[in-house]
Amino acid sequence: MSHVGIDRIESARDRIAGLIRHTPVEASASLSRIAGHPVHLKFEHQQFTGSFKLRGATNAVGRLTDAERARGVTGASTGNHGRALAFAARRAGVRCVICMSALVPKNKVEAIAAEGAEIRIVGRSQDDAQEEVDRLVAEEGMVMVPPFDDARVIAGQGTLGLELLEDVPDIRVALVQLSGGGLIAGVAAALKARNPDIRVIGITMRRGAAMHASLAAGKPTFVEELPTLADSLGGGIGLRNRHTFDMVRDLVDEVVLLDEDEIADGVRHAYWQERQVVEGGGVVGISALLHGHVRPDGPTAAILTGASIDMHLHHRLISGENVDLMQEAG
Numbered sequence: 001m002s003h004v005g006i007d008r009i010e011s012a013r014d015r016i017a018g019l020i021r022h023t024p025v026e027a028s029a030s031l032s033r034i035a036g037h038p039v040h041l042k043f044e045h046q047q048f049t050g051s052f053k054l055r056g057a058t059n060a061v062g063r064l065t066d067a068e069r070a071r072g073v074t075g076a077s078t079g080n081h082g083r084a085l086a087f088a089a090r091r092a093g094v095r096c097v098i099c100m101s102a103l104v105p106k107n108k109v110e111a112i113a114a115e116g117a118e119i120r121i122v123g124r125s126q127d128d129a130q131e132e133v134d135r136l137v138a139e140e141g142m143v144m145v146p147p148f149d150d151a152r153v154i155a156g157q158g159t160l161g162l163e164l165l166e167d168v169p170d171i172r173v174a175l176v177q178l179s180g181g182g183l184i185a186g187v188a189a190a191l192k193a194r195n196p197d198i199r200v201i202g203i204t205m206r207r208g209a210a211m212h213a214s215l216a217a218g219k220p221t222f223v224e225e226l227p228t229l230a231d232s233l234g235g236g237i238g239l240r241n242r243h244t245f246d247m248v249r250d251l252v253d254e255v256v257l258l259d260e261d262e263i264a265d266g267v268r269h270a271y272w273q274e275r276q277v278v279e280g281g282g283v284v285g286i287s288a289l290l291h292g293h294v295r296p297d298g299p300t301a302a303i304l305t306g307a308s309i310d311m312h313l314h315h316r317l318i319s320g321e322n323v324d325l326m327q328e329a330g
């Protein structure tokens with residue numbers, strides 16, 4: 001429907017300044033050698049709560065009216081967005097209810113509870129949890145903050161693009177994770193407002209690439225979700241998508257799909273070469289460079305988007321084990 005423009009991203013930056021970390025950018029010697037051009041990594045996995053999702057959540061909470069603040073925020077995300085929303089709400093003194101199904105693993109429930117959210121366990125599926133969110137919105141006037149398809153969230157994620165322009169002023173290529181598209185929509189809007197020639201490449205896993213399938217079909221499309229090392233890139237884009245489908249179609253130059261062993265190599269490279277613990281969904285820019293899926297024609301930036309990886313899984317990966325989560329899921 002409508003694009004989120006640079007003006008909304010700039011006002012998001014002012015709104016969330018001081019509440020999020022301006023994360024560091026570091027040059028990678030080994031990736032620069034492989035790419036033949038300088039490669040910069042943005043250490044966004046060092047953001048508070050462990051991912052960039054805090055940017056969008058903080059902007060959304062910051063835009064609540066006084067009446068909305070009094071009623072609180074809600075959502076059904078059990079991953080990085082849920083954590084970020086809980087953190088942003090608690091810091092603002094706003095009630096936050098995260099709804100989830102009884103099937104969500106205990107460690108995820110505890111991580112979100114630890115950020116101060118009220119947890120409501122309902123039913124046995126994500127749909128059941130979403131129904132409870134819809135009820136809280138309809139009956140109690142709570143404000144739902146969705147993980148990606150929301151102008152406030154996209155504008156918040158776009159502030160990461162403004163930081164990239166500041167820290168890598170000669171950037172030519174941006175390698176950006178692509179799932180629901182909130183991150184890449186905001187970042188592409190910011191970068192292309194400065195210079196439309198900056199190439200923005202979306203990177204995701206082959207297993208369950210919903211936005212990629214939707215672009216190919218010309219409309220939001222359902223794709224089955226499968227176990228993947230890049231779990232924070234899983235999930236659909238919403239059949240009634242309002243913003244991110246159009247923005248990704250119009251602003252993203254190319255989409256790269258990765259196999260599981262390529263994602264595993266990215267986790268290993270991040271650890272052994274860059275000395276960073278990064279989750280599967282966070283390393284895909286590294287993976288794409290390592291495996292020659294993108295050919296930079298100038299200074300390149302990749303974003304390490306998150307740190308939420310099970311440390312036992314991380315240990316197995318960096319020890320060189322071949323891990324196939326599809327097989328392990330049976």
Ligand SMILES: *Cc1c(COP(=O)(O)O)cnc(C)c1O
Nearest residue numbers: 080177179180181182183305306
């Ligand atoms: C949510 C998330 C993404 C994908 O962001 P979208 O806005 O859904 O495309 C990438 N990496 C991490 C770590 C995430 O939590």
